[in-house]
Amino acid sequence: MSQVPGLRRARQLTASVLPTRAADAYPSLAAGRLRKLGTAGSTGMLPFSGSGDGAIYFRDGKVIYAESDRTPGPAASAYKAYADGLPPLGRIMAVRAVTEPIIDAALELFTAQARHAKFRSARLPDVGLVSGIEVETLLAEIGRRQRLMKQISAVLTPDTVISRNPHPRSDSVRISAGQWALLIRVTHGSTPRNVAWDLGRSVFCTVTDAYRLLVLRLLLAAGQVPEHGLAVMSFVRAASLKKGDTMPVINARTAAEDTL
Amino acid sequence: MILNEAEAVLDPVADIEGFLLGCLVDASTGMILASRKDQGDISLPTAAAGAADIANVLSLLAGELPIDGLEDVMVTFRSQLYVIRLMSEDLDPNILLLVILDRARANLAMARREIRNFCVNFAA
Numbered sequence: 001m002s003q004v005p006g007l008r009r010a011r012q013l014t015a016s017v018l019p020t021r022a023a024d025a026y027p028s029l030a031a032g033r034l035r036k037l038g039t040a041g042s043t044g045m046l047p048f049s050g051s052g053d054g055a056i057y058f059r060d061g062k063v064i065y066a067e068s069d070r071t072p073g074p075a076a077s078a079y080k081a082y083a084d085g086l087p088p089l090g091r092i093m094a095v096r097a098v099t100e101p102i103i104d105a106a107l108e109l110f111t112a113q114a115r116h117a118k119f120r121s122a123r124l125p126d127v128g129l130v131s132g133i134e135v136e137t138l139l140a141e142i143g144r145r146q147r148l149m150k151q152i153s154a155v156l157t158p159d160t161v162i163s164r165n166p167h168p169r170s171d172s173v174r175i176s177a178g179q180w181a182l183l184i185r186v187t188h189g190s191t192p193r194n195v196a197w198d199l200g201r202s203v204f205c206t207v208t209d210a211y212r213l214l215v216l217r218l219l220l221a222a223g224q225v226p227e228h229g230l231a232v233m234s235f236v237r238a239a240s241l242k243k244g245d246t247m248p249v250i251n252a253r254t255a256a257e258d259t260l
Numbered sequence: 261m262i263l264n265e266a267e268a269v270l271d272p273v274a275d276i277e278g279f280l281l282g283c284l285v286d287a288s289t290g291m292i293l294a295s296r297k298d299q300g301d302i303s304l305p306t307a308a309a310g311a312a313d314i315a316n317v318l319s320l321l322a323g324e325l326p327i328d329g330l331e332d333v334m335v336t337f338r339s340q341l342y343v344i345r346l347m348s349e350d351l352d353p354n355i356l357l358l359v360i361l362d363r364a365r366a367n368l369a370m371a372r373r374e375i376r377n378f379c380v381n382f383a384a
Contacts, residue, residue, distance in 0.1 A: 232316070
């Protein structure tokens with residue numbers, strides 16, 4: 001009779017029959033699935049379930065929407081604002097309001113290693129004029145955000161309990177309106193994720209802002225703080241790539257393309 | 261490509277003498293929202309990430325020193341000029357404009373004026 005516990009034995013058997021379910025290789029397999037759907041110009045929905053439920057919606061091979069039950073979705077007005085005639089700055093802000101929740105949800109699905117199910121046709125959400133995000137762009141942005149989260153993960157994750165520091169280090173600190181909104185919503189047992197839901201902001205954005213507030217000693221995180229203090233989060237370090245990786249270049253256009 | 265029309269907003273910046281690269285960056289997340297590039301050998305992601313880091317580090321000074329908010333940053337390299345400007349003080353999250361210019365061809369004073377005017381018109 002086998003000495004291997006039943007649950008572990010079941011996992012071993014599952015892994016041998018369904019190699020795509022191996023935990024360590026799963027993100028690259030999911031990325032490969034997205035790439036195939038993009039290349040094929042697919043339209044429909046790729047559902048995810050497991051650690052976090054959600055779905056990624058495709059139209060003609062581009063990602064037009066993503067949702068996760070662990071991240072807030074876009075504001076109801078976001079797509080309407082995007083569709084309306086706006087000045088350039090308003091349009092850029094509308095672009096951000098539409099794309100940030102999509103990328104945030106996709107990041108969560110990949111980070112939580114939710115399992116994707118069979119791609120199927122589905123009624124697509126009404127996203128107005130949004131043309132969609134290229135799969136490679138989305139994957140590159142997810143990779144960049146994961147590297148950034150990894151930098152700070154020893155101190156702060158979306159689910160780390162945070163609290164306001166009753167004894168701030170300095171009398172004079174300048175913070176943004178978004179950081180202030182975050183700060184005043186922190187109560188007993190708050191985490192960046194539930195504050196993000198309160199604010200209707202992306203979880204990633206809330207984590208990065210919370211980390212900045214930790215650096216300013218306006219917030220405290222549960223657990224040990226490194227003796228040498230907190231390092232400033234670096235986007236440049238997150239942009240460092242392994243050979244062969246790509247980085248997100250949204251809306252890039254070269255002079256050569258302009259002349260076509 | 262996401263949001264094809266977003267890149268067109270950077271057309272006026274691309275007309276600046278010596279223009280090499282321009283992009284709009286979300287200062288909070290470091291995400292590039294739109295970009296224009298006239299030269300292939302500049303790493304847009306690295307340049308944009310650097311601009312966001314510089315702006316974030318300088319914003320830490322704002323509470324410690326008697327300065328009234330960051331307006332723009334100019335970095336001079338031997339062959340290039342980097343101009344980083346906050347699109348608007350009132351935005352949250354703030355959007356940064358990064359413009360990289362060829363130092364041999366650009367007039368920094370004129371370029372800065374054009375970038376400032378662009379930002380004013382951009383928000384109007």
